[in-house]
Amino acid sequence: xxxxxxxxxxxxxxxxxxxxxxLFTWVLMAVLVLGAxxxxxxxxxxxxxxxxxxxxxxxxxxIMSQIEDVGLQNPRRYLGFLGTLFLFVAAxxxxxxxPGFEPPTASLSTTAALALCVLVAVPLFGISGQGLLAxxxxxxxxxxxxxPFNLISEVSRTLALAIRLFGNMMSGAMIIAILLSIxxxxxxxxxxxxxxxxxxxxxxxxxILAAVxxxxxxxxxxxxxxxxx
Amino acid sequence: MLIDGFTIAAQLLNxxxxxxxxxxxxxxxxxxxxxxxxxxxxxxxxxxAATKAKAHEQQLEFEQKNQAFDKQRADLLSQATAAANAxxxxxxxxxxxxxxxxxxxxxxALLADTQALHSDIVRRTQQQVFEIAxxxxxxxxxxxxxxxxxxxxxERLHGLDGPALTTxxxxxxxxxxxxxxVLRSAFDLPAAQLALLQTAxxxxxxxxxxxxxxxxxxxxSGIELSAHGQKLAWSIAGYLAALSATLDGQPAERGSA
Numbered sequence: 144x145x146x147x148x149x150x151x152x153x154x155x156x157x158x159x160x161x162x163x164x165x166l167f168t169w170v171l172m173a174v175l176v177l178g179a180x181x182x183x184x185x186x187x188x189x190x191x192x193x194x195x196x197x198x199x200x201x202x203x204x205x206i207m208s209q210i211e212d213v214g215l216q217n218p219r220r221y222l223g224f225l226g227t228l229f230l231f232v233a234a235x236x237x238x239x240x241x242p243g244f245e246p247p248t249a250s251l252s253t254t255a256a257l258a259l260c261v262l263v264a265v266p267l268f269g270i271s272g273q274g275l276l277a278x279x280x281x282x283x284x285x286x287x288x289x290x291p292f293n294l295i296s297e298v299s300r301t302l303a304l305a306i307r308l309f310g311n312m313m314s315g316a317m318i319i320a321i322l323l324s325i326x327x328x329x330x331x332x333x334x335x336x337x338x339x340x341x342x343x344x345x346x347x348x349x350x351i352l353a354a355v356x357x358x359x360x361x362x363x364x365x366x367x368x369x370x371x372x
Numbered sequence: 373m374l375i376d377g378f379t380i381a382a383q384l385l386n387x388x389x390x391x392x393x394x395x396x397x398x399x400x401x402x403x404x405x406x407x408x409x410x411x412x413x414x415x416x417x418x419x420x421a422a423t424k425a426k427a428h429e430q431q432l433e434f435e436q437k438n439q440a441f442d443k444q445r446a447d448l449l450s451q452a453t454a455a456a457n458a459x460x461x462x463x464x465x466x467x468x469x470x471x472x473x474x475x476x477x478x479x480x481a482l483l484a485d486t487q488a489l490h491s492d493i494v495r496r497t498q499q500q501v502f503e504i505a506x507x508x509x510x511x512x513x514x515x516x517x518x519x520x521x522x523x524x525x526x527e528r529l530h531g532l533d534g535p536a537l538t539t540x541x542x543x544x545x546x547x548x549x550x551x552x553x554v555l556r557s558a559f560d561l562p563a564a565q566l567a568l569l570q571t572a573x574x575x576x577x578x579x580x581x582x583x584x585x586x587x588x589x590x591x592x593s594g595i596e597l598s599a600h601g602q603k604l605a606w607s608i609a610g611y612l613a614a615l616s617a618t619l620d621g622q623p624a625e626r627g628s629a
Contacts, residue, residue, distance in 0.1 A: 190409075
């Protein structure tokens with residue numbers, strides 16, 4: 144039994160390895176991009192539009208609405224990053240219903256990469272939002288003594304993001320695999336449904352947490368002081 | 373090993389590529405479509421608002437025109453009514469005038485007919501009386517009517533006295549050859565009667581009078597001497613006038629002047 148799809152290796156040359164994580168990631172990427180291309184190939188701007196366009200518009204506007212609810216004023220600016228995070232994690236969770244498919248998010252390497260993306264994106268958005276000095280000053284809040292703790296917080300929450308998603312997705316896949324070997328008929332189906340729910344929740348949590356981190360980084364200290372006196 | 377450095381790097385790259393691809397093929401087209409639809413809806417709403425405003429404006433304009441039209445129609449109707457009333461009154465006046473004129477014409481025609489009939493009766497009566505008198509005089513006295521008329525005129529002349537004679541004399545004195553006294557008779561006076569009359573006049577007024585003799589059938593067998601507005605006459609016309617007055621139920625003077 145494999146704990147991670149990283150261990151499922153198709154090809155290897157030195158450090159270059161083509162494992163199931165990368166392969167299934169490409170598959171997901173291809174499906175997402177091809178689906179988007181096919182649906183957005185004939186977008187209607189009138190009142191009559193296809194159901195797939197409606198689905199895409201609902202998804203996109205729902206993500207933007209969630210981003211705005213978190214407190215980010217210009218959701219379109221963050222839609223590319225946060226929306227892709229959600230769609231990738233959610234698509235990986237949905238794809239677990241396909242027999243033989245192992246979600247890339249069940250790999251700690253993938254979740255770590257996503258968490259690293261968040262770790263890099265948060266200061267980038269923060270600096271672009273309030274400037275380099277203002278952003279760096281936020282590490283000294285509320286007092287300079289808190290600088291080490293703020294840094295530790297950055298690292299720990301990144302680790303938490305990675306581990307949380309990995310643990311949930313890996314455990315879901317693991318439970319299904321174990322149950323398939325024990326009770327191969329009904330119970331794995333129920334657990335698969337539960338795994339779908341868990342995967343969607345994890346996608347939502349991952350995206351919302353990333354949005355919250357970005358929102359915290361982009362808000363100025365004055366705004367924070369206004370919110371938390 | 374749960375984590376692999378190469379896989380992390382590959383997934384990082386994969387995710388960055390996926391972000392770019394999704395932005396390129398999903399978010400931008402969808403958001404652009406939504407924005408285009410919102411813009412179109414906003415344009416339609418603006419058009420609808422403009423159309424509504426225009427319709428409201430046109431409605432107001434139409435109502436104003438309607439009111440103006442009603443007022444104009446009422447004015448025209450009142451003017452037409454007034455004109456019709458005036459025309460009616462004028463037509464009534466004209467009709468009355470035409471009726472009066474017709475009445476007058478009819479009355480005049482009736483009067484003319486009556487007068488014509490009267491004149492015809494008078495003329496016929498004159499002719500009959502004249503013929504009867506002529507026959508009576510011829511049968512009884514073997515005297516012509518003309519001769520007897522001259523004699524009667526001379527008798528009247530001799531019978532003049534007082535103011536009548538004086539007035540007539542003064543009138544005759546003022547005559548001359550250029551403006552002689554006029555002696556009218558209903559018939560052509562024979563030379564004997566004319567000489568007789570000239571003699572009687574000369575004797576009566578004591579001078580030789582210049583006479584102008586005229587034949588006037590209207591006198592109906594009579595003789596008339598006129599000078600400067602004065603007249604001495606005898607004719608059957610006087611008797612006929614009395615007869616006509618009698619027939620009309622009116623009193624009339626008889627015989628001579």
